[in-house]
Amino acid sequence: MHPTLKKVFDDSLSAFSSERSYSVLLEAKQSYFEQTGQVLEEDDDYEARMSSFNFWYLLEFRHPSWLGTAMEQFIEDQNLEEQLITAIKSIRHSLFEYTGKNIRRHDVLLDVLHDQKVVLSKEYEAPSLVKKDLFLARVVSFEGQNYLLDGLRFLPSEVKSLLAKQAKRVRKSELPDQEPEFLRQVEFLKTKWMRYGHLNAKSIFDFASFGAKAP
Numbered sequence: 001m002h003p004t005l006k007k008v009f010d011d012s013l014s015a016f017s018s019e020r021s022y023s024v025l026l027e028a029k030q031s032y033f034e035q036t037g038q039v040l041e042e043d044d045d046y047e048a049r050m051s052s053f054n055f056w057y058l059l060e061f062r063h064p065s066w067l068g069t070a071m072e073q074f075i076e077d078q079n080l081e082e083q084l085i086t087a088i089k090s091i092r093h094s095l096f097e098y099t100g101k102n103i104r105r106h107d108v109l110l111d112v113l114h115d116q117k118v119v120l121s122k123e124y125e126a127p128s129l130v131k132k133d134l135f136l137a138r139v140v141s142f143e144g145q146n147y148l149l150d151g152l153r154f155l156p157s158e159v160k161s162l163l164a165k166q167a168k169r170v171r172k173s174e175l176p177d178q179e180p181e182f183l184r185q186v187e188f189l190k191t192k193w194m195r196y197g198h199l200n201a202k203s204i205f206d207f208a209s210f211g212a213k214a215p
Contacts, residue, residue: 001149
């Protein structure tokens with residue numbers, strides 16, 4: 001991630017995990033992991049899941065006592081530069097597939113949920129990816145370049161067609177709440193698959209109950 005953006009996220013997280021906001025942070029954490037499956041410190045993707053939670057907490061979570069999200073309040077309080085505000089508003093949470101490098105040696109992603117190509121910047125090292133990797137992630141655009149944020153959640157390749165089909169349904173629905181709900185359900189199903197790894201992934205990634213609250 002670009003260091004300028006990293007500082008904004010570090011500073012905003014520090015501000016909204018201070019003693020004054022700690023009880024809200026705990027409430028948000030409980031809500032998030034109820035929706036996406038409980039996290040264990042011994043999990044291989046523990047750090048990625050905590051990073052994903054941090055971004056969700058800053059960018060999406062809304063507490064009744066807040067005027068907007070944590071990041072919206074931070075932007076107002078800190079009077080950030082317009083280019084930083086534009087970058088933060090550009091953040092896209094989605095389901096991605098790594099398609100390899102283009103002729104200029106840039107890493108290229110397919111945003112499966114929005115059916116769009118994303119070319120990543122070479123300026124800062126991206127996570128190590130293998131062609132056809134499928135994962136949940138957030139991408140930010142800053143100064144004309146795209147960067148992956150921390151918190152990638154890799155998914156089993158054998159469910160690619162199931163995910164692509166459901167993503168297409170969500171995209172065509174054009175309902176604003178469907179996208180975040182879909183992404184949280186995919187996270188939940190990934191957690192379930194990790195806990196029941198002896199089962200076939202296709203039997204777990206079942207979207208028949210999409211829209212119901214995750215247990």
